[in-house]
Amino acid sequence: MKFIVCAKSVLLLAVLLVFNSCNDDDSSTASPSITGFSPTEGTEGTIVTINGKNFSTVTSENIVKFNGTEATVTAATATALTVTVPIGTTTGKITIQLGTQTITSLNDFVYIPSVYVAGQEYNGTNGVAKYWKNGIPTSLTDETKESTATSIFVAGSDIYVAGNESNGSKTIAKYWKNGAVVNLTDGSNAAYVESIFVAGNDVYVAGYESNGSRSVAKYWKNGAAVELTDGTQNAKATSIFVAGNDVYVAGRESNGTNAAAKYWKNGMGVNLSDGLVANSIFVAGSDVYVAGYEYNETDYLAKYWKNGTARYLNDAYSATSIFVAGSDVYVAGYQHKGSVTTCKYWKNEVSVNIYSSSSGGGLSSIFVIGSDVYVAGSELAGDYYAAKYWKNGNAVSLTDGTSHAGATAIYVK
Structure with missing residues (x-):
């Protein structure tokens, strides 16, 4: 018993x-889950709280991605994660990987691209080079001498702005990386830059410098100058684009009588038929697009060239910027009729009016991301021109119109 x-x-x-x-x-094997997240939309750097259950309390064990781009987890409990929206993401699902398990949010996080605009604003004494990120201005100089920002490029978390600043007697070509200045010329001769492009670790800036009697078209790669013309005729480089190992620069060079539009590929010049000025260049695959204008003895005509073949844009006056997205070609510019200036862009040669004015103004730059079209420029606001950009035709003012200002370039990511 x-x-x-x-x-x-x-x-x-x-x-x-x-x-x-x-x-x-x-x-030990309880499955994690996502019950929600807040906010549901935002730009890069936005702090998002993800709610759920069975998360790891060790931050590094929660691998969080926004539509495939890994985010930084700054705090973790079993029921909530605090994360930062990463650079380079797009709209899509949030995923969390815990060991061998991966869970996915029911809804998309809506990514709002950041908008960067370069330009100038008058401070009562001088024009001041500056840029705006999502409407927040940053001055690039001490504001004591005349300066302007002409172009902007964003690579990762780094902001590059090209521009010019007076030294009191001559203009110095330069660029700024995250606000730190890099002088491209020493100020002994007047020099100007109009475009900047970043490829990997290399910084390319296009412009021109006086040799004492003529302006020489050139670009700088990591500060080292590459001359595109020999200095016997006036020439200017206005736009630069890098595709793979190839460097493309748009501009113009005098033929002894008139200015002639052209571009250079790896230093070799290509003349553009009947062109006067080439303002902007974009390369998509093997195709080279250049925007500019010509003069036909009575008027200026906006046009763009694709692989050297010209396309006219209605009866427009000038094409200032070009962007290619997929099979679509976008060109910004303006048109004069009598005393009225109409600022517009064209998508596949069909015009979209932004605004019309008898007081001037203009559009200087265009950028396309997804289905959204951004253009930057200036418009009279009371007694002064205001720097603005337009998203799908809707204006966003960068300055309040109490002093002259203008936007010269836009970049969206």
């Missing part, structure tokens, strides 16, 4: 151990 009681006790103990072991296994 005593043996039977002991046997029953041993059996009961074994059952309890198995039961407890099962409970322990269930706890």
